Amino acid sequence: MAVIRDVIPTFELFQPVTIEDALALLARHGAEAWVLAGGLDSFDWFADRIKRPAAVIDLSQIKELSEVRSVGDGLEIGAMTTLTEVVRHPIVREKYGLLPEAAEAVASPQIRNQGTIGGNVSQDARCWYYRAGWPCYRAGGNICYADTPTGMNREHAILDADRCVAVNPSDTAPALIVLDAKMVIRTPRGERVVNAEDYFIGPGTDITRMTILRPGDLLTAIRIPSTWAGAQFYFEKVRDRNVWDFALVNVASAMVTSGGKIERLRLAMNGVAAHPLRLKTVETAVLGKPRNEETAEFAGKLAIQGAKPLQSNGYKVPLMRNLVKRAIRGVVGEEAA
Amino acid sequence: MNFIQWALNPWGERIPIHVSWDLLWASAIAGVLFLIVHAIYVGYWAKPVAESQNDSKLAAAAARVPERVARHSFGARTFHWVMAASMFVLLFTAFLPKVGVRFSWVTIHWVAGIVLTISVLYHIIHATFWLDFWSIWPDKQDVADASRRFQRALGRATPPLKKFGKYPLENKLFHLSVLFAGLAVIFTGLFMMFRVRTPFFTRNPYLFGDMTWGVMYVLHGLAGVGFVALITAHIYLAVRPEKFFLTKSMIFGWISRGKYLEHHDPERWPVDEGVPEAGQSKAPEVVI
Numbered sequence: 333m334a335v336i337r338d339v340i341p342t343f344e345l346f347q348p349v350t351i352e353d354a355l356a357l358l359a360r361h362g363a364e365a366w367v368l369a370g371g372l373d374s375f376d377w378f379a380d381r382i383k384r385p386a387a388v389i390d391l392s393q394i395k396e397l398s399e400v401r402s403v404g405d406g407l408e409i410g411a412m413t414t415l416t417e418v419v420r421h422p423i424v425r426e427k428y429g430l431l432p433e434a435a436e437a438v439a440s441p442q443i444r445n446q447g448t449i450g451g452n453v454s455q456d457a458r459c460w461y462y463r464a465g466w467p468c469y470r471a472g473g474n475i476c477y478a479d480t481p482t483g484m485n486r487e488h489a490i491l492d493a494d495r496c497v498a499v500n501p502s503d504t505a506p507a508l509i510v511l512d513a514k515m516v517i518r519t520p521r522g523e524r525v526v527n528a529e530d531y532f533i534g535p536g537t538d539i540t541r542m543t544i545l546r547p548g549d550l551l552t553a554i555r556i557p558s559t560w561a562g563a564q565f566y567f568e569k570v571r572d573r574n575v576w577d578f579a580l581v582n583v584a585s586a587m588v589t590s591g592g593k594i595e596r597l598r599l600a601m602n603g604v605a606a607h608p609l610r611l612k613t614v615e616t617a618v619l620g621k622p623r624n625e626e627t628a629e630f631a632g633k634l635a636i637q638g639a640k641p642l643q644s645n646g647y648k649v650p651l652m653r654n655l656v657k658r659a660i661r662g663v664v665g666e667e668a669a
Numbered sequence: 670m671n672f673i674q675w676a677l678n679p680w681g682e683r684i685p686i687h688v689s690w691d692l693l694w695a696s697a698i699a700g701v702l703f704l705i706v707h708a709i710y711v712g713y714w715a716k717p718v719a720e721s722q723n724d725s726k727l728a729a730a731a732a733r734v735p736e737r738v739a740r741h742s743f744g745a746r747t748f749h750w751v752m753a754a755s756m757f758v759l760l761f762t763a764f765l766p767k768v769g770v771r772f773s774w775v776t777i778h779w780v781a782g783i784v785l786t787i788s789v790l791y792h793i794i795h796a797t798f799w800l801d802f803w804s805i806w807p808d809k810q811d812v813a814d815a816s817r818r819f820q821r822a823l824g825r826a827t828p829p830l831k832k833f834g835k836y837p838l839e840n841k842l843f844h845l846s847v848l849f850a851g852l853a854v855i856f857t858g859l860f861m862m863f864r865v866r867t868p869f870f871t872r873n874p875y876l877f878g879d880m881t882w883g884v885m886y887v888l889h890g891l892a893g894v895g896f897v898a899l900i901t902a903h904i905y906l907a908v909r910p911e912k913f914f915l916t917k918s919m920i921f922g923w924i925s926r927g928k929y930l931e932h933h934d935p936e937r938w939p940v941d942e943g944v945p946e947a948g949q950s951k952a953p954e955v956v957i
Binding site for chain 1: 674676677678679684686687766769771772773774775776864865866872873874875879882883886
């Protein structure tokens with residue numbers, strides 16, 4: 333299929349200055365509307381002429397979406413806050429160090445200056461068959477080209493695949509799940525707040541979407557409670573090119589220890605499943621266990637239970653196991669230091 | 670409205686990929702329209718069926734008819750309800766996601782499909798070798814009577830009508846429709862299982878070419894949306910007061926002597942034995 337990368341198709345551009353105006357525009361244009369945040373995912377689609385929305389709603393002029401403010405016992409980060417702002421925000425750095433670490437691992441400095449946290453968690457799958465515009469399941473068709481005997485699936489899922497084997501590409505998503513973040517969504521029926529973990533959906537639930545957002549919905553903010561503030565965090569991203577690439581696999585964890593034993597743990601990964609994966613089984617299994625090599629080894633082995641690698645991504649199984657081990661051990665290392 | 674969704678495959682060929690999901694609504698509306706038209710027809714135009722049997726013949730037949738006439742054996746009833754349950758699961762898992770109810774449906778769908786397939790296989794073997802295979806197929810008498818009924822509804826005089834055999838014509842036509850739609854979803858569904866991960870087959874999305882797969886998906890979809898109308902009509906007919914005794918027979922296995930003599934022709938559905946209070950019928954039957 334020819335891919336044209338010179339002129340993007342025409343669309344009607346709207347730049348609302350309030351959330352209400354944006355919602356009204358989304359309601360007016362329905363499924364024909366496209367929400368534009370930083371544009372780093374959107375313009376790829378437009379340039380390749382695969383997505384051709386009639387109306388693009390650019391959120392860049394809505395100031396209230398770009399604020400980081402204290403709410404209750406935590407923080408609220410506007411969805412249009414850039415990744416660089418997240419990385420540099422003093423309170424975020426002080427209390428929720430996991431998030432800036434994950435945000436700083438996203439792409440390049442230029443992209444982080446433009447890319448937003450809302451866009452990072454809402455971006456589409458990066459499977460090249462899908463991005464090339466082929467009629468795969470995710471594009472509404474009836475086949476997964478990546479999950480075929482000759483498919484190029486080195487970057488694809490080893491867990492929780494359901495027809496489509498594409499993975500979620502976000503680096504901040506596992507960090508937000510670990511921090512027990514809440515996603516604030518404005519819908520035509522009012523405000524809805526969902527756990528970050530429930531914001532992401534797999535292909536079994538809806539094969540054409542990565543998140544629960546429906547046409548007309550808008551992610552406005554991400555609230556981070558103090559539940560894990562000051563905990564011992566670990567984030568690691570493994571990618572082909574360390575200067576600028578999507579994660580092959582990433583891991584985020586938050587741990588609270590007491591008397592040398594794991595008292596509380598949250599662990600999430602991305603790049604291994606079609607959605608960011610919280611490893612609840614591992615979290616539960618290691619509670620009360622000492623933080624040592626043996627526990628890390630046990631956690632790593634447990635994490636990969638049920639993994640079904642495709643023909644080219646078998647390496648993700650030991651990678652996942654080792655990252656989980658390091659997430660446990662890394663925290664131990666920090667404690668010891 | 671497009672009836673089929675088309676796409677370009679990686680080789681630039683135009684291939685069908687699905688039916689248009691608008692057909693789901695078209696099918697649902699067709700089902701509702703059927704019940705409205707049927708209710709109006711029965712209420713205002715349909716004429717009572719004239720007695721076609723001579724009294725002595727009827728009396729002779731009636732004398733042999735037991736109080737409870739066996740209609741559906743336990744095995745046949747079990748098949749019907751297993752098939753019904755699997756069909757509902759299939760329809761809900763197929764179409765609820767299309768109308769916005771999101772859940773992980775694929776595994777539930779193919780498991781229900783397997784249940785449906787096994788139950789239909791059982792039914793085919795059972796009906797072919799143990800039941801009166803031809804009793805469910807429309808015959809010349811059904812066609813002649815249908816024509817006469819229609820003419821009567823238009824106010825024209827016709828020769829006397831015969832009563833039904835074991836199954837009314839509506840039953841037979843429904844069975845025929847379900848046969849075609851059911852076999853279509855089963856055959857295509859079994860092949861479509863090669864596209865998903867199941868314990869039964871090694872996944873092979875290249876088993877057929879894109880066009881063949883596309884036709885398969887379209888057939889599966891057409892039969893699927895067709896079932897929405899068929900099931901709507903079936904449930905409506907099942908709860909109609911004058912047909913409710915047939916529905917009860919699908920639960921209890923028998924109809925009363927009175928209903929038998931009122932609606933059925935002993936020549937077309939001869940009954941020589943009844944059903945014990947809690948027993949099983951050996952009478953020939955086909956279940957839909």
